[in-house]
Amino acid sequence: MNLFTSTVGRKILMAVTGLLLIGFITVHLLGNLSIFWGADAINAYAKHLHDLGLLVWVFRLVMLCLFAIHITFGVQLYLENRAANSEDYAIQKTLVTTFSAKTMVFTGLIILAFLLYHLLHFTVQVTNPAISATNLPLVDGHLDVFSMVVLSFQKVFIAVIYIVALIALFLHLSHGLQSWVQTLGWSTGPSQDKVTAVGKILAIVYGLAYIAIPLFILARIVK
Amino acid sequence: MNLTLHVWRQKGPQDKGKLVTYPAPNVDSDMSFLEMLDEINDELIRKGEDPIAFDHDCREGICGMCSQVVNGRPHGHQERTTVCQLHMRQFNDGDEIFVEPWRAKAFPIQKDLIVDRSSMDVIMQAGGYVSCHTGGVPDGNTFPIPKKVADYAMDAAECIGCGACIAACPNSSAMLFTSAKVAQLAALPQGKPEARKRVQAMTKALLDEGFGNCTNHYECEAACPKGISVKFIAKLNREYLKSMIPSSTAEPV
Amino acid sequence: MILDGKAPTGPIETSWDRHRFDMKLVNPSNKRKYKILVVGTGLAGGAAAASLGELGYNVEAFCYQDSPRRAHSIGAQGGINAAKNYPSDGDSIYRLFYDTVKGGDFRSREADVWRLAQVSNNIIDQCVAQGVPFARDYAGYLDNRSFGGAQVSRTFYARGQTGQQLLLGAYSALSRQIKNGSVKMFARREMLDLVVVDGVAKGITCRNLLTGEIESYWGDAVILASGGYVNVFYLSTNAMGSSVTAIWKATKKGAYMANPCYTQIHPTCIPVHGTHQSKLTLMSESLRNDGRIWVPKDAANCEKHPNDIPDEDRDYYLERKYPSFGNLAPRDISSRSAKEACDDGRGVGDGKRGVYLDFAAAIKRVGQKTIEERYGNLFEMYEKITDENGYERPMRIYPAPHYNMGGLWVDYECQSNIPGLFVLGEANFSVHGANRLGASALMQGLADGYFVIPYTIAPYLASLKNPGAVKEDHPEFKKSAEEVEAQMDRLLSIKGKKTVMDIHRELGHVMWENVGMARSKESLEEALKRIPEIRDEFWNNVNVPGESKSINQQLENAWRLADFLEFAEMMTYDALNREESCGGHFRVEHQTDEGEAMRDDENFTYVAAWEFKGVGNKPELHKEPLKFENIKLAVRSYK
Known part of the structure; x- marks a missing residue:
């Protein structure tokens, strides 16, 4: 089908899957921010998710598909574009493009690597079994997600991994959060400048909010 | 003024090229960039050397034949200017100038x-037209076209097909070039019947010809000597989306 | 010899319709048996190739540029005429016909002009259907502007890029046929010989500009639409690659060159600056709709800043001399008036070869924004080239060679005296007489390509007994290729001291000074003395570097110049022969006391068609008498 092979079709797929993934990280962020309301808040949130049962698996499957499409085509487009270029100019100059636009595939792959680590760390809980929720004492009969998170981010090594990955996420979003408007054909020229500005501000908001979690714990502001 | 040029020299498509340095003494600021190259060539011929080959024709910024990347920018640094209209007063005494060909896999150096x-041309042949016959068309005023629409189509139609957008694109994509034609014809009533087929065929040709994909860097618009806007790429995307909606009355794509 | 243009007789209003009916047709299923070669892909060639391909003929099209979209028709800015009479200001096919014949100073064939005026309306419809974004008014209808030599608004336009938009329309039609396989496109090929077999055009010899290979192509008919030759003046508004080569090669094979001395000097070009200039840039004549042309009354004021010269010290010479047409007087008259003012010592700018084109009054009247909307791109271009702002200070303009009304002789069916050789657009001589009106070149190119040649080529093809009988293996093709190859080798072997550009500049100087805007017996004889000298110098002292079997742009320039050096002589002979002043041809001996051109209808109401008689020999003159049955011969007056 054209959607999966054509240049615009795949671009649209990138935008749509990207948008849905932004939806995911939005919900994920809102949930995680409950950590600032204390252990009870985040533990309740975790329990709530856990209780969804089968729905969790449906959700995970959808996420897997979205990631698969977004990553597969992202890498494919990158390889095609690289093949379309011939040798470099002696003087390479760009005027309007951004660092984030030029590094989408790399920030994307960093995010992928991080995602795998993140799943192993908090979902499968094999990287630091000693402080995993399954091995921590239950609180009111529920898993103590709060302690797992806090104990993790108190380790500089883990916190740094998260912060670096979240910077990559910020860069990725600062292109992605506005680029989709153009890709879906909603830009009318001058309007894209405003969209771009809003997109960048949003990317900063996402970036700061996410980084706040490991940073505040590392700084012992959240304990 | 006195300048130093570093010009890409390459004998043929299969040969390896390299930058060769030429002094350009006594350059008159009223000269165009190509006239400056003419003078260098004149000197090379007198010395019995091979003059620099470059494409050019109308020298008034409309035919789209001239194609040089000057100091990393297609057509040089002056905005909305083809290299034939770039004048030496835009440079300063002592400047070093790098002159290179368009670089993209789809543009093999000759x-x-x-x-x-x-x-x-192949992209245009894929669908950059209205399939009307010669003769047998209605009076030009049969379908009023709002001024705004006509102006929009004209904005897109100003593309001179030089390829600067592709030379500037980090992905060597021909999307701005393609979109200008798609948008022009999709905006006009005459072009609508074939709009679905056109956008599909032209974007397919773009990829088949070895151009890259558009990832919204917008370098094309910045390099375009005619200021073609990337809003036409948005329009192309919109047209593409529309073309994917099944319809019983539209032409199959 | 007296030539017959085969124009239909009888009432002019029905001449084309009757002729169309009388012509033989080619059966649709037989069309594919014929192969037609089209040289040049501008408005005429591009439109012809597309239309003929669509009809079902096998078409092969050739251009020297890297793409058919770059032909120099693209440079035309102002617009295209048509007798639509949308503004209801009194236009009609008859008036367009009348204006064109009169504008051409009664030196064109009436029937051809009528046909042009008649099909002009179809052109607009055709282009609109193709998606050409003509300017529209707020109601959505097609907009018109006025042009020189007409008192009605009949010019359709697409900003300042009408030629570009029309050409891209023709290019799109051509692209469609290339995709369909009915037209095969050969870009970066230059025609270097016409192959004539038993007196009939049967093919061409080309050089592949990328590989240097000499290639032969056969066809049952050959169409030349190779544009103009005013680069014979070196500095002109033509593209760098525009040349006389294709039509000159045909002339050398026996085709007649008609009225080569009719060249048009366009009044609104950017003046020459410096000594290194390679070409001149035109600004659309439409500027004269709103701009007022003047020079200081007193030569002493020429060095002053124009804005410091009060109105009463300015000479708005066109408004003064031609009150009813004013700044919109026809091109030949405007150009000559500018020359007169400068010859009078009242020119402005570099070398005092310039006059002012002033928009101050128009800006005051309609506001800068409106002027920007109308001509913004021209002001921008002017500023890029001259570094001056045309809104704040009057532009400086000066006439420059721009177009040729002369070209290969053709009959009513666009066929030259060589059977099978058809000539379209600027390359032929037919409709513009001695002077072309603004916005009529685009009209002619498209008329010939879309609406004339598809009909008029049929009777010739239908008369062929064995289409495709002569192919590339015919000995004439081999002979032609060998001759071209030999010429390349000869050019490359001279290895003299001067570059092609040096010699082209010399030729241009001689032609501009002696065969330019004002010609005299003495100046023309001087040119006839100088041209052979320059030609000898060329063949003995030019330095063409490089080799023949690769891209060699100097070699390309060299063969084009070699042809100009031969053609220039024929052009000068024609100017010398025509002992009258008409349109673009001004002989100083023939003028009124007021300095207006004076025609000699009794002795020169004919087309001068010249037969090549060998390099350096005087060509032989053949005449086609012109009859004016519908429009009375009159002194052209724009007062």
Whole structure:
């Protein structure tokens, strides 16, 4: 089908899957921010998710598909574009493009690597079994997600991994959060400048909010 | 003024090229960039050397034949200017100037600064037209076209097909070039019947010819000597989306 | 010899319709048996190739540029005429016909002009259907502007890029046929010989500009639409690659060159600056709709800043001399008036070869924004080239060679005296007489390509007994290729001291000074003395570097110049022969006391068609008498 092979079709797929993934990280962020309301808040949130049962698996499957499409085509487009270029100019100059636009595939792959680590760390809980929720004492009969998170981010090594990955996420979003408007054909020229500005501000908001979690714990502001 | 030029020299499509340095003494600021190259060539011929080959024709910024990347920018640094209209008063005494051909896989270098751009013709042949016959068409005023629409179509139609957008694109994509034609014809009532087929066929040709994909860097718009806006790429995307909606009355794509 | 243009007789209003009916047709299923070669892909060639391909003929099209979209028709800015009479200001086919014949100073064939005026309306419809974004008014209808030599608004336009938009329309139609396989496109090929077999055009010899290979192509008919030759003046508004080569090669094979001395000097070009200039840039004549042309009354004021010269010290010479047409006087008259003012010592700018084109009054009247909307791109271009702002200070303009009304002789069916050789657009001589009106070149190119040749080629093809009988293996093709190859080798072997550009500049100087805007017996004889000298110098002292079997742009320039050096002589002979002043041809001996051109209808109401008689020999003159049955011969007056 054209959607999966054509240049615009795949671009649209990138935008749509990207948008849905932004939806995911939005919900994920809102949930995680409950950590600032204390252990009870985040533990309740975790329990709530856990209780969804089968729905969790449906959700995970959808996420897997979205990631698969977004990553597969992202890498494919990158390889095609690289093949379309011939040798470099002696003087390479760009005027309007951004660092984030030029590094989408790399920030994307960093995010992928991080995602795998993140799943192993908090979902499968094999990287630091000693402080995993399954091995921590239950609180009111529920898993103590709060302690797992806090104990993790108190380790500089883990916190740094998260912060670096979240910077990559910020860069990725600062292109992605506005680029989709153009890709879906909603830009009318001058309007894209405003969209771009809003997109960048949003990317900063996402970036700061996410980084706040490991940073505040590392700084012992959240304990 | 006195300048130093570093010009890409390449004997043929299969040969390896390199930058060669030429002094350009006593350059008159009223000269165009190509007239400056003419003078250098004149000197090379007198010395019995091979002059620099470069494409050019109308020298008034409309035919789209000239194609040089000057100091890393297609057509040089002056905005909305083809290299034939770039004048030496835009440079300063003592400047070093790098002159290179368009670089993209779909633009194989033929000699020095001359590249083969027939891939752009192929994109046009894929659907850059209204399939009307010669003769047998209605009176030009049969369908009023709002001024705004006519102006929009004209904005897109100003593309001179030089390829600067592709030379500037980090992905060597021909999307701005393609979109200008798609948008022009999709905006006009005459072009609507074939709009679905056109956008699909032209974007397919773009990829088949070895151009890259558009990832919204917008370098094309910045390099375009005619200021073609990337809003036409948005329009192309919109047209593409529309073309994917099944319809019983539209032409199959 | 007296030539017959085969124009239909009888009432002019029905001449084309009757002729169309009388012509033989080619059966649709037989069309594919014929192969037609089209040289040049501008408005005429592009439109012809597309239309003929669509009809079902096998078409092969050739251009020297890297793409058919770059032909120099693209440079035309102002617009295209048509007798639509949308503004209801009194236009009609008859008036367009009348204006064109009169504008051409009664030196064109009436029937051809009528046909042009008649099909002009179809052109607009055709282009609109193709998606050409003509300017529209707020109601959505097609907009018109006025042009020189007409008192009605009949010019359709697409900003300042009408030629570009029309050409891209023709290019799109051509692209469609290339995709369909009915037209095969050969870009970066230059025609270097016409192959004539038993007196009939049967093919061409080309050089592949990328590989240097000499290639032969056969066809049952050959169409030349190779544009103009005013680069014979070196500095002109033509593209760098525009040349006389294709039509000159045909002339050398026996085709007649008609009225080569009719060249048009366009009044609104950017003046020459410096000594290194390679070409001149035109600004659309439409500027004269709103701009007022003047020079200081007193030569002493020429060095002053124009804005410091009060109105009463300015000479708005066109308004003064031609009150009813004013700044919109026809091109030949405007150009000559500018030359007169400068010859009078009242020119402005570099070398005092310039006059002012002033928009101050128009800006005051309609506001800068409106002027920007109308001509913004021209002001921008002017500023890029001259570094001056045309809104704040009057532009400086000066006439420059721009177009040729002369070209290969053709009959009513666009066929030259060589059977099978058809000539379209600027390359033929037919409709513009001695002077072309603004916005009529685009009209002619498209008329010939879309609406004339598809009909008029049929009777010739239908008369062929064995289409495709002569192919590339015919000995004439081999002979032609060998001759071209030999010429390349000869050019490359001279290895003299001067570059092609040096010699082209010399030729241009001689032609501009002696065969330019004002010609005299003495100046023309001087040119006839100088041209052979320059030609000898060329063949003995030119330095063409490089080799023949690769891209060699100097070699390309060299063969084009070699042809100009031969053609220039024929052009000068024609100017010398025509002992009258008409349109673009001004002989100083023939003028009124007021300095207006004086025609000699009794002795020169004919087309001068010249037969090549060998390099350096005087060509032989053949005449086609012109009859004016519908429009009375009159002194052209624009007062």
